[in-house]
Amino acid sequence: MRMKNQLLLGDEAIAQAAIDAGLSGMYAYPGTPSTEIMEYIQSSPAAAERKIHREWSSNEKTAMEAALGMSYAGKRAMVAMKHVGLNVAADSFINSAMTGINGGLIVVSADDPSMHSSQNEQDSRFYAKFAYLPCFEPSDQQEAYDMIFDAFELSEKYKVPVLFRITTRLAHSRAGVSLARESMPQKKMKLPADPVQFVLLPAIARKKYRSLLSTYETIRLDARISRFNSFKDNRHRDLGIIACGISYNYLMENLNEASVSYPVLKISAYPFPADLIKDITGRCKELLVLEEGYPIIEEGLRGILDNGIKIYGRMDGTIPRDGELNPSIVARALGMPVSPIKKVPDLVKMRPPSFCKGCGHSDTFLALTEALKKYGPGRVFSDIGCYTLGALPPYNAINSCVDMGASVTMAIGAADAGLFPSVAVIGDSTFTHSGMTGLLDAVNKNSSVTIIISDNSTTGMTGGQKSAATGKLEQICAGIGVSPDHIKVIVPLRKNHDENVEIMKKEFEYKGVSVIISSRECIQTAARRKKSEAARE
Amino acid sequence: MKNDIILSGVGGQGILSIAAVIGFAAVEKNLFLKQSEVHGMSQRGGDVQSHLRLSDTPIASDLIPHGHADLIISVEPMEALRYLPWLSDQGWIITNSEPFINISNYPPADKIIEEIRKITNNIVIDADKIAKETGSARAGNIVVLGAASPYISIPYESLENGVRKLFGKKGEEIVEMNLRALKAGRDFTKKNSPK
Numbered sequence: 001m002r003m004k005n006q007l008l009l010g011d012e013a014i015a016q017a018a019i020d021a022g023l024s025g026m027y028a029y030p031g032t033p034s035t036e037i038m039e040y041i042q043s044s045p046a047a048a049e050r051k052i053h054r055e056w057s058s059n060e061k062t063a064m065e066a067a068l069g070m071s072y073a074g075k076r077a078m079v080a081m082k083h084v085g086l087n088v089a090a091d092s093f094i095n096s097a098m099t100g101i102n103g104g105l106i107v108v109s110a111d112d113p114s115m116h117s118s119q120n121e122q123d124s125r126f127y128a129k130f131a132y133l134p135c136f137e138p139s140d141q142q143e144a145y146d147m148i149f150d151a152f153e154l155s156e157k158y159k160v161p162v163l164f165r166i167t168t169r170l171a172h173s174r175a176g177v178s179l180a181r182e183s184m185p186q187k188k189m190k191l192p193a194d195p196v197q198f199v200l201l202p203a204i205a206r207k208k209y210r211s212l213l214s215t216y217e218t219i220r221l222d223a224r225i226s227r228f229n230s231f232k233d234n235r236h237r238d239l240g241i242i243a244c245g246i247s248y249n250y251l252m253e254n255l256n257e258a259s260v261s262y263p264v265l266k267i268s269a270y271p272f273p274a275d276l277i278k279d280i281t282g283r284c285k286e287l288l289v290l291e292e293g294y295p296i297i298e299e300g301l302r303g304i305l306d307n308g309i310k311i312y313g314r315m316d317g318t319i320p321r322d323g324e325l326n327p328s329i330v331a332r333a334l335g336m337p338v339s340p341i342k343k344v345p346d347l348v349k350m351r352p353p354s355f356c357k358g359c360g361h362s363d364t365f366l367a368l369t370e371a372l373k374k375y376g377p378g379r380v381f382s383d384i385g386c387y388t389l390g391a392l393p394p395y396n397a398i399n400s401c402v403d404m405g406a407s408v409t410m411a412i413g414a415a416d417a418g419l420f421p422s423v424a425v426i427g428d429s430t431f432t433h434s435g436m437t438g439l440l441d442a443v444n445k446n447s448s449v450t451i452i453i454s455d456n457s458t459t460g461m462t463g464g465q466k467s468a469a470t471g472k473l474e475q476i477c478a479g480i481g482v483s484p485d486h487i488k489v490i491v492p493l494r495k496n497h498d499e500n501v502e503i504m505k506k507e508f509e510y511k512g513v514s515v516i517i518s519s520r521e522c523i524q525t526a527a528r529r530k531k532s533e534a535a536r537e
Numbered sequence: 538m539k540n541d542i543i544l545s546g547v548g549g550q551g552i553l554s555i556a557a558v559i560g561f562a563a564v565e566k567n568l569f570l571k572q573s574e575v576h577g578m579s580q581r582g583g584d585v586q587s588h589l590r591l592s593d594t595p596i597a598s599d600l601i602p603h604g605h606a607d608l609i610i611s612v613e614p615m616e617a618l619r620y621l622p623w624l625s626d627q628g629w630i631i632t633n634s635e636p637f638i639n640i641s642n643y644p645p646a647d648k649i650i651e652e653i654r655k656i657t658n659n660i661v662i663d664a665d666k667i668a669k670e671t672g673s674a675r676a677g678n679i680v681v682l683g684a685a686s687p688y689i690s691i692p693y694e695s696l697e698n699g700v701r702k703l704f705g706k707k708g709e710e711i712v713e714m715n716l717r718a719l720k721a722g723r724d725f726t727k728k729n730s731p732k
Contacts (some may be wrong), residue, residue, distance in 0.1 A: 007560055007570065140599075172598040173573035174560065246599070253598035327602040339604035342621040345652045347644040351617070353548065353583030354639065524581075 005176035010166055011036035013141040013177045014080075014108060017148035019046050022184040024075035024103070027054040027063035029433065030462035031082030032117040033171035034110035038080060039465075050186060056459075058468045059095075059404070059433040060085035062106065069289040071105040071161075072198060074190030076152055080108040083124050088181070088404065090127070093161070097131040098208050099198045103187055104152035108164040110171050113293050113324035119384070119401070121322065123293035128163040128270060132216040134225060135270040137245035141175040143228070143268065149180075150224040157222070158215050167292050169324065170246050175442040220271045228269040231276045233283065233323040234261050240284030242267060242277070242297060246325075247290035253327040254334055272297060281309060288333060289313035292325050352392060360520035361387040363492035363500075364454045365397040367518075368425070370497075371504035375421060381414065383407040383435070385427035386460045386522075396423060405434025411449045412442050421450055421508035428455040428469040436476060442513045443481040450507050451515045454492075455520035464525040477515045486514035493520065538568075538690045540591040541601045543620045546612035547637045549581040551678035554703060555610065556587050558682060561699035562691045563591050573599040582639050584616055591690065610685045612664070612678050613637045614649045621656075630656050631685040631726075633664040633677060660684050660726055667721045683722020687730075693723065699709035 008016060018026065026047075028038040041047045041054045053070070057063035058083040069076035081089060086109045093107060109124035123450050128135030136151055138144035144166065151162040196204055219225060240263045242366060243251045248266045255261055265280045267273065281287060281301075286309060289298040298313040310319040312441045318333050319325070355362040364387075382388060382398035390397040400410055407424035408431075415422035426435050431453050442449050453473055456485060459465040469476070477487050488507060490500045500518070505513040521529075542559070546552040556572050563570040574587035588601045599711035603622050609630045617632040624630065630653055636646045653659050664680035671680070679700065686696055700719055704712045 005564070007564055169573055169599050173571060175568065175571045175599070176564070177595075249597045249599065256597060298654065326600045327598045331602065339625070341603045342624055344621055345618050347615075347648055347652065348618045349640060349644065351547065351582070351584040351616075351640055351643050353581070356581050 005178050007174050008141055008145075008177045009172060009174050009240045009418060010138070010141050010144050010170035011110075012040045013145040014148055014164070014166070015040035015044070016177075016179060016257045017145040018078045018106070019044060019050070019052065020180050021149050021152050022076050022186045023052055023071035023078055025067060025077040026185050027067045027077065028058050028080040029057050029060045029063055029085060030459050030465045031060075031085045032040045032462055033226040034080045034082045034085070034108060035465070036171070036461045037108060045090040046183065056465055056468070060089040061092055064089035064096070067105060067107075068096050068099070068101070071101040071103040072192060075103040075187045076105075077103060078108065079107045080110070082118065083109050083122050084118060084403065085109070085122065086124055086127055092109065093127065095200060095215070097212055098159045098200055098205055100208070100212075101155055101161055102159075102190070102192045102197070104149065104155040105161040106151050106155065106164050107161055108166065111165060111167045111293055113167055116168055119403070121293065123296060124163060125270060125296055126294065128165070129138055131163075132212050133160055133163050134219050135165055136228065137165045137268050137270070139169060139246050139248040139266070139268055141170070141173070141177050144170065145177050145179065147228065147268075150227075152220060152225045154219070158219055160212070160215060165245070167246055167324070168377060205317065210371070216271060218299060220274070225269040225271070226273065229265070229267050229273040229276055231265045231280060232263065234263045236262050236458050237284045238259050238263070239286050239288055240280040241288045241290065242280065243290040243302050244268070244297060245292050247292050250325055250327045250330040251290055254293050254331050254336055258334070258336060267297065272300070275299050277301070284309075286310040286312065288318070290319070290325065290330060290333070318499070348498070353389065354392070355386070356390055356523055357384070358523050360456055360492040360518070360522070361390065361454050362395070363494060363497070363520075364425070364452065364518040365390045365395045367497055367500040367504060368423070368452065369395065369397050369494065371501045371508065372423070374423070375508070379421055380423045380425055381407040381410040382424070383426040383430045385430050386456070387425060387454050388429055390425070404430050405438055408435045408438035408449075408451055409441065411451070412438065412445070412447045415447050420448065422448065423508070424449060424451045425454055427460070428453055428457060428473060429459040429467040431473070432467070432469040432476070436480060439477065439482070439513070439515070440480050446512050449513055450504070451513070453515060453517045455519040456525070457519070458522045458525040460522045460524070464522060464528065473517050473519075477517075482513050482515050486510055486512065487517070488514070489517045489519055491520055492518045538591075538593045540608065540690050541588040542591070542608045542610060542689070543606045543623050544587040544589055544610050545600065545616040546585060546618055546649040547616060547639070548583050548585045550612040550637065551675075552585060552587055552612055555678050555682045556589055557703050558679070558696060558699035559589060559591070559689065559691070561702045562695035565695045565698055566691055567594050567728040568593060568691070571596045571599045584619060586616075586620060598724045601711070608685060608688055610681060612681055613662070614646070614653060615644065618649065618652055624656070628656065629658040629660065629688050631662070631681060632687070633681050634661045635663060635665040635677070660730055662722065662725050663723065667725065668718055671721050672714040673718070676715055679715045679718040679722040681718040684726045686719070686723045687726050
C-alpha cells in the first residue's frame with residue numbers, strides 16, 4: 001500500500017523510512033553529505049510523537065556506541081555519518097559485527113567522491129567487507145526508502161548491523177518517493193537472550209568470530225540481498241555491464257537513448273552476488289564495470305593475474321581512476337556519441353567559498369597572523385571546519401588540516417621536535433569531537449603549545465547544528481588540567497585586535513600549555529536565532 | 538516533455554528558492570523531477586549550482602549530461618557562463634545582469650555580458666533593479682525565475698502556486714511581493730524576446 005509521492009532528498013528518504021520502520025533512536029554527528037538525515041528526524045512531527053531519541057552526539061564513535069546500546073535494549077537504532085566519520089567510529093563499528101545486535105541496527109555512511117566537502121574519497125563498501133557485514137547501496141531515492149525496511153529486517157534476522165552506503169549525489173538529490181501508508185510500531189524493550197552476547201572476552205570473541213564468518217556466507221543468499229541485485233540479459237553480448245549503486249542511473253540515462261542495449265547486472269547489495277557475476281561473465285565477451293568510488297568489484301574480478309576476459313573500468317583508464325561518475329563519463333565508456341561541449345570562457349574565474357562578512361574566525365586569524373609575524377611562517381596546525389578557509393588568501397594563516405582533532409596533537413608532536421611557537425587552531429565543536437583527549441596529552445607532558453579554540457558556539461560548516469561545547473569550554477580546559485592562568489578568553493572583534501594580538505604573543509612565550517578561547521557566535525547562527533526569536537514575540 | 542535546467546549563482550543568492558518553487562509546481566502537475574544540488578559548505582560567497590530535471594516520464598540520472606541542458610537560469614552573470622558545457626545547442630541562458638563581486642579578479646562586467654550574448658538564445662535581465670521596483674531588493678531570484686518561466690514546460694499558474702507555497706509561512710505581503718517579482722520577470726521576457 002503506497003501513499004502519494006513526496007519530494008525527498010536521498011538523506012530524507014532514509015530518515016523517513018527509518019521513522020516508518022519503527023526507529024527508536026537516531027544518533028549522528030554532522031558531516032556533509034549525511035547531515036540532513038538527523039535534521040529531518042529532528043524536525044519530523046512523527047518522530048516527536050513517537051519520542052524517537054534524536055540528539056546530536058559529540059562524535060561518530062559516541063553516536064555508533066549509543067546506537068549499539070539502543071540495539072542492545074532490543075529497539076531499532078540508526079546512526080549516520082559522513083565517510084571519514086566512519087574512521088572515527090571504526091572501532092565500535094568493526095566490533096559491533098562481533099557482538100552482533102539485538103534490535104535492528106543500520107549504520108549510514110555517506111561517501112563524498114570528488115571531495116565536494118571532504119578530505120578524501122574513501123569508499124565505505126570496504127568497511128562492510130572489512131567487518132564482514134552486509135551493505136546496501138541504493139541507486140535512487142525510492143530504493144533508499146524501500147531498502148531501509150529490508151535492512152532492519154536483515155539486521156534482526158542475522159543479528160548483525162547493516163552498513164548503508166550512499167554517495168553525495170544521492171544524499172543531496174531530491175526526487176519523488178512514494179511512502180508506506182502505515183508506519184510500523186516501535187519495538188518494546190527486550191534484553192538480549194544471551195547475557196554475554198556483548199562481552200567480547202577472547203574466549204567468547206573467538207566463537208563469535210566463527211559465527212560471523214559463517215553468517216556472512218549465509219547472508220549472501222538471503223532474498224533481502226538478492227532482490228536488490230538483478231541481471232537483465234540481452235542479445236547483444238559483445239559487452240556485459242556491471243553497474244553498482246547510483247552508477248546504474250547514469251548507465252540507464254545513456255541506454256535509454258541508445259540504439260543497442262547490453263546485458264546489465266545491477267548491484268545494490270553486498271556481499272556481492274557471485275552467482276550473477278559468474279553468469280554475466282560467462283555470457284559476455286567483454287565487461288564494463290561502473291562503480292561510484294573505488295574499483296572494488298573490478299579489482300575482485302581482475303584478481304592479481306588479470307588474465308580473464310577483457311574488463312573495462314577505472315583500472316584500465318576507460319573511466320577516470322578518481323572522482324565521481326556522471327552520465328557523460330559513462331557515455332564515453334560506452335563509446336556513445338557525445339554532443340559537442342561548449343567551453344567555459346577564459347574570463348570566468350574561480351569563486352571559492354569565503355568567510356562570511358563579519359565572521360569571528362577571520363578576526364581570530366588576523367590577530368594570529370600578526371602575533372606570529374616575528375616568528376615566521378609554518379607554525380599553525382588547524383582542523384576541520386569553516387576556519388579551514390584560513391588556509392586561503394588573503395589569510396594564508398594555517399599549515400595543516402588532516403582530521404578532526406589533529407591540530408592539537410600535531411602541535412604537540414611538532415613542539416616535541418622543537419618547533420616554537422607551536423600553535424593549534426581548532427573549532428569548538430571539533431574540540432569536543434576529538435580535541436579534548438589531545439589536550440590531555442599536552443597537559444600530561446607539559447607541552448609548549450598554544451591551543452586557540454575558535455569558538456563560534458555552533459557546528460558552522462554543516463549548517464549550524466548545536467555544538468556540544470557551547471558554554472563549557474573554560475570548564476573543560478580547566479578540568480583537563482590547563483592552568484587557569486593560561487586559559488584566556490578573548491572576543492574576536494576588530495576593536496579588540498591589538499589587545500588580542502598581545503594576549504596571543506604572551507601565551508606563545510609561555511613554556512607550557514595555554515588555551516585561548518576566541519569566542520564570538522557564528523553570524524549565520526546569530527541571524528537565524530534573532531529571526532526565530534523575533535517570530536516568537 | 539523534458540526540461541533539463543541548470544540553476545546557478547553565488548551562495549546566499551537564493552537559487553534553492555528557485556528550485557523549490559519549480560519543485561512544488563512540478564509536484565502539482567504530477568511531473569517526474571530530480572534536483573541535485575551541491576550545498577555542502579554553508580559558507581557564503583562560493584559558486585553554487587543545482588541540476589533540475591523535469592519530465593513526464595521517469596528520469597534516470599540525477600545529473601544532467603554535458604550538452605543537454607535546455608536552460609541555464611542564473612542569478613549572477615559570470616556564474617551563468619561557468620555551466621556552458623552543460624548547455625545544449627538550442628539551449629537558453631536566462632541570467633541576472635547584476636554581478637556579485639566578491640573576488641579581486643572579477644572580470645569586467647561588460648565582457649561577461651558580451652560572452653553571454655554570444656549564445657544565440659539569451660535573456661539578460663537586471664533582476665535586482667526590477668526586484669526593487671516591485672517592492673523587495675531580495676526578490677531578484679524570483680524575477681529571474683519569472684524571466685525563465687516562458688521556457689519552463691510548466692503552466693505559469695503552477696509556478697505562482699509554488700511561490701505561494703514557498704513563501705506562505707511568511708505572510709500574504711511577502712507572497713504578493715514575490716508574485717509581483719515573478720510577473721515582472723515574465724513580462725520582461727515577453728516584451729524583449731518574441732520567441
